[in-house]
Amino acid sequence: MPHQPPPSFGIMTAPMQTGYHDILRVWREADAIPAIRHAWLFDHLMPIGGDPDGPAYEGWTLLSALAAQTRRLRLGVMVTSNRFRPPALLAKIATTVDIVSDGRLDFGIGVGSRPGHPLARREYEAHGLPFHHSAHAVGGLDEACTLIRRLWTEEKPFDAHGTYHHLTGAFGNPKPVQRPHPPILIGGRASSTLRTAARHADLWNIPGGDIEDAARRSALLDRYCEEIGRDPAEITRSIHIAISYDAPAPARRAIGKAITEGFTHIVLGLPTPYPAQVAQWVADELITPSL
Template sequence: MPHTLRPSFGIMTAPSQVDYRDILRVWREADTIPAIEHAWLFDHLMPIGGDPDGPTYEGWTLLSALAAHTRRLRLGVLVTSNRFRPPAMLAKIATTVDIVSGGRLDFGIGVGSRPGHPLARREYAAHGLPFHDSAHAVGSLAEACTVIRRLWTEEEPFDFHGTHHHLTGAFGNPKPVQRPHPPILIGGRSAATLRVVAEHADLWNIPGGDIDDVVRRSALLDRYCAEIGRDPASITRSIFLPVSYDRPGVTQDAIGDATDAGFRHIVLGLPAPYPADVARWVTDELISMSL
């Protein structure tokens, strides 16, 4: 059923195969355009496309730098790999970015790289990081969301002894600017991940492509919310859509399909290299045409 609420639009600049100054240019331009409400990076340590030996920046470090160079955009990582950082450390990192940005962080997190993607899988071995099976990774994500929220909100130290994470005397200080905490966006499409979304997320993101599958996944999330007594409408539906500079009509159609399906949070992935004035182009050719 089509929804009447106006969607919010953002951009995603993958911090790979590009120069820092190129990303900074795009974000600074976007920060001046009210129609672009949010901006995102991804979380990989090595390229997952293009030259496998090309440059890739660490997402949270770069996000903090971009937070300091912008004033209005909401910002985040789409999405943080829960496999890369212990949850208490990630909570501290995210709090720092929320403070640097003046309370503009949207906290994106997910299970981590798809096991079947060889270029995504290699970054774990290359950095000495374990790569557990999907059941382990989903369970770890659920516990991480619990730990992170508690660190952001609780005023006394606590112990946590889960299946995957164990903390003694855990305490977060300072707290994030946003209260009770930054919005939590969880990305993913598997049924197991959607159960975590139903329990913990304020926003849910899924990659676009097969809109029929996206709709089915959204309906499954509705069902999981109902099972635990949560209003499905309390979770904003977010979708990532790749941008075609040469064929904007294709992207316009994808935006229309997504908004008709109830997705109100649209993230437009900008391929590099970025044309001059790309944020203005996105606004004129994609966002304005979709409102």
């Protein structure tokens, strides 16, 4: 395997079944711990675990608040559902967060919830959002990535009339702090999503689970990159790993296997409730032993 950079570690605080001040406490603590490089929220409008009627916060609004109260962490939504917001609106939202954070945004995006996941799908009906079939969602994601990048970089208004999105006089002002634009992280494991990642992603994230499957998906991404003439090494491999406070050893083993398979962007999912000094615990129990 070619030389790879040292791993970077981050945390995920899913904004459900908890409160704003609890998440803020964890992010502020993590912001002061250099071993934790990045922090993430998810993008669901209703809980997908625990009490289905419990609290869930809108990801981008919360991210902007957290961006204003941290100074060092890179941050993002892992990953934005492209089904929730039109791409031009999403580009404007992301630009605002990049400016609020002084250029710390990693822009995570994906097709959105799986149609067969009832706890995820119900949020569309509950909020009056259309839930298109998977082919529509994947095609819409590919177009959205192109449009968002254009809005971040082009200096004159433009029209765009694709299969899924239509813009007239589209223009992004202001531009993001990061140039040419914030890094794009595409999340997902389906082959159609991997083809989109090959075209657009700076980082690709897979939602953990079976490390061997993640390695196979990573190899498939390599192949798709090679088919379009892109160097696969241009795409950082990211993986989400769930942790247990009572039993950290399985997560340590998963981290080691993931790094061996070339995943250098490690996102550790923190379950609620968050213990006191949980970010320091993550650094001591999971990150330091893995370096």
